Amino acid sequence: xxxxxxxxxxxxxxxxxxxxxxxxxxxxxxxxxxxxxxxxxxxxxxxxxxxxxxxxxxxxxxxxxxxxxxxxxxxxxxxxxxxxxxxxxxxxxxxxxxxxxxxxxxxxxxxxxxxxxxxxxxxxxxxxxxxxxxxxxxxxxxxxxxxxxxxxxxxxxxxxxxxxx
Numbered sequence: 001x002x003x004x005x006x007x008x009x010x011x012x013x014x015x016x017x018x019x020x021x022x023x024x025x026x027x028x029x030x031x032x033x034x035x036x037x038x039x040x041x042x043x044x045x046x047x048x049x050x051x052x053x054x055x056x057x058x059x060x061x062x063x064x065x066x067x068x069x070x071x072x073x074x075x076x077x078x079x080x081x082x083x084x085x086x087x088x089x090x091x092x093x094x095x096x097x098x099x100x101x102x103x104x105x106x107x108x109x110x111x112x113x114x115x116x117x118x119x120x121x122x123x124x125x126x127x128x129x130x131x132x133x134x135x136x137x138x139x140x141x142x143x144x145x146x147x148x149x150x151x152x153x154x155x156x157x158x159x160x161x162x163x164x165x
Contacts, residue, residue, distance in 0.1 A: 029097040040087065052080050053109075056116045059139040069118065076119050080113055081136055088135025091142055093139050100146045111143045 055076040069077055076137045089111075091099045103110065114121075114136060125132045 019039065024131060032097065033098055033102050036090075036096055037105065040102060041105055043083070044109070047083065049081070051076055055080065056113060059116050063116070063119070068123075074120065077117050081117055081120065083134060084110065084113060084117075084139055085133055085135035087144075088137065088139035090135075092135060092138040099142050103142065103146065107143055107146050110139065111147070114143065115141050 008051055055069075055073055058073055059077065062069055062073075068074075087103075095158070096102050117136075121133050121136060
């Protein structure tokens, strides 16, 4: 009798333990992503408000005139690209479980930064080697995926969808 009860407890407890491990993993992942989102947003906001936004505006104005950024402006773009490269390397190495969730709040500014700095990226990759800004290129792909997924229509659960309409 006690052996039967013990076997039943083992049969029931094993799946419960697996469920507990899965839930703890998921909670840890969510916590890490939230912490990363807050850290990225705060770090980006500080630099964006201080100088990056102005640097991008100046770079866009120069591009309209057919000129390239030089000197201090180019140096500021390098600082921004290094930050973006670090974020992209974290995405590439799967440190972020869900980069779309983490980057959603700052994705328009990140996309603008990558687009405006594209000539600098291409110039550096031509000088050094392809993949020199691998993290920025990874971030660029992630932002394109994020933009695409934001424009998809909502998916209705199958129980509420009416096939007759």
